[in-house]
Amino acid sequence: MKAVMYLRKSRMEELSNEEETLERHKKSLTEFAKTNKISIIKIYEEVVSGDTLYSRPQMLQLLADVEANKYDAVLCMDIDRLGRSSMSDQGVILETLKQNDTKIITPRKFYDLNNDIDETYSEFESFMARQELKIIKRRLHTGIKRTIKDGGYIANAPYGYDKIYKDKIPTLAINEDEAVFVRMIFDMYVNQGIGSLTIAETLNSLGARPRRSDKFGRTSIVAILKNQVYIGKIVWDKKKHIKKGTKNNTKHITIYNKPEQWTVVDGLHEPIIDKELFESAQEILKNRYHPPYYKGTVENPLAGLVKCGNCGRTMQRQYMHRGERGEWETILCMNKGCIPSAKLAYVEESILHFLYDEMNNIAVELKTEQRPKKDITLLEAALDATEKEISTAKQQRSRLHDLLEQGVYDIPTFTERSKALEEKLATLQEQATAQHDAIKKAQGTNKLKMYKKIKSVLQAYETADAQKRNMMLKSIIREIVYKKEQKSKPHDFALSISFKDL
Known part of the structure; x- marks a missing residue:
């Protein structure tokens, strides 16, 4: 009998090492196969959750191989290892095995799905596995809620903190190497009146690095300024995630809750910022918001500059509204379906980073070329x-x-x-x-002129309104060509920026 081995770590084993778990199962099933003279010709290993079939690449490959009549049986630790998600997902797995006369073998039982008794028994076990999964999920959710209410922090540690445990409850400890920059961000923003982009560039020049990118940007600075964890609070239920599986992919949908639906409690961790300074930062952030209506002046700092990389049309600013997620500005090609849009703030930030890099490159060139004319x-x-x-x-x-x-x-x-x-x-x-x-x-005059022009634009940019920003950018930039692939991430776009001949 030609058989394959399928290994998957269950939710009950999530706290253990997945490699040790799978290795232990592999050893047990190998011994079982040897004793029962079962020939194992391939092993499929998976460490993802069994919630959704279409997020499990190894199972999908296994089913494809079963349809190609490559195997006589599938060997696994228990039938719920094949999956205990929705009825439709389990139906796909069991029906594929049945139609291709592929048996299911576990150390406890042999299943022939073309036998009515075995098929009924497998369906009953699958039903019980789904009920067990629901109970486990409820327990996990209850445990998370309990931890949050006790002041624990269960997410990834934010910048300025490290993850620790106190009496078996996950919480945070101040990372002084990073906390000094957090304090600097709030001080520069509130007490010195410095904008978020200038703060980001200052931190980058000082060698500070965020956790999940190469350098700080305006959006990461604003995220820190808005995060209540820095005043010792735990905020939960700001959003919820929904997975929708299809045969081709699995979509992850995020729904943002209203502030009154959030869970806000005092955390076990020490604050980095005092409450008064934090509230002052929130007031400044609130007052710098631009409402979405026309005021008789240019409201788009990129107006007339950005061209679609597909059709060449000038891209426009547009407000997007997604229910409870609120509104945000996007840069959009008016030729419907031409190219994916992007948040205007991301595009603007990318342009400013480009200008900073270009200015620094010119400064290096001028320094190395300093000699008598x-x-x-x-x-x-x-x-x-x-x-x-x-x-x-x-x-x-x-x-x-x-x-x-x-x-x-x-x-x-x-x-x-x-x-x-x-x-x-x-x-x-x-x-x-x-x-x-x-x-x-x-x-050597052109480089020096360009350097001075870019520097003057960047120095005045943060405090200027949208119309002045647009004028300043147009004084040095001829055109910006925007390109973005379908189904790419929010930040995954490319800009080709050409300067005016100064």
Whole structure:
């Protein structure tokens, strides 16, 4: 009998090491197969939850192989290891095995799904497994609620804290290496009146790094400013996640709850920020919000700048409303279905990061090129001579056609001399381009002018309104081409930014 082994860690074993669990099961099933003379030709291992069939790649591959009639049986620790999710998911698994006459073997029982008694028994066990899963979920949910009400923190530790346990309850301990930057963020924002983008760039220049990205940005700074964990609070039930499985993929839908539905309790952890400073930050954040209606002035800082990478149309600002999730600004191509949209704040932040990087690169180039300015008289004379040669060559090219028409040149002679002349012209034009570049490099004025212009824009940007921001960006940027793939993540877009010739 050709059989495969399917291993999956159950929810009851989530606190144990999955490798140890699967290895223990593998050893038990291997011994069982040896004793019963069952030939194991492949092993499928899975450590994901059994909630949704279509989020389990190994099971999907197993079912595909079963449909190809590769195996006679599936060996597993218990029938609920195959899955105990919805009735429809379990029906797919059992029906696939039945139609292809593939047996289920466990150390406790042999199942032939084409036998009425075995099929009924397997369906009954699957039903009991689903009921057990519901009970486990309720217990887990109750345990989480209890931990939250006791002041425990069960999510990933936020920036400025480390995860610890106190009397077996998960909580947080201050990470002083990061907490110093958290205090700096609130002090700069509230007491010094510095904007979130400038704060982000300051932290990046000081070597601070967030937990899940390469550098701080405006959105990560604002998220820290809004997080009540820094005043010793635990906030839960802000949102809930729903998984919807299809045959092709599993969609994760997030629903944002209203503030009155949140659970807010005092945490066991020590605060990093005092309450008065935190509330001052919230007031500033609230007052900097721009309401979604036209005021007679430009409200989009990127107006007229961003072009769709697919159709070339100018992209527009639009407010999105998703029920209880509230509103936010997006940058959108008005050609319906042309390209996925992105949050305007993400695109704006990416542009500003690009400008900061470009300014710093120019500063490095200027520093390495600091030397007495060259006399460009000879360079200009050489360029003038080259341009005269180009003009003469073009006149010669024109006379070639006259000589051909007059019969002075035959066609082979005309072709030969025309080719030589075109090659000479191409060489001269390349030479002129190189001479132009040499003059610009010797002058060094363009880079310095660009550096000063970008720096002035970035210094004034944070405190400017949308209309002034738009004017400042247009003073240095000619065009921004936006590209984004379908079904990509919110931050996964590409910008191609071209500067004006200053």
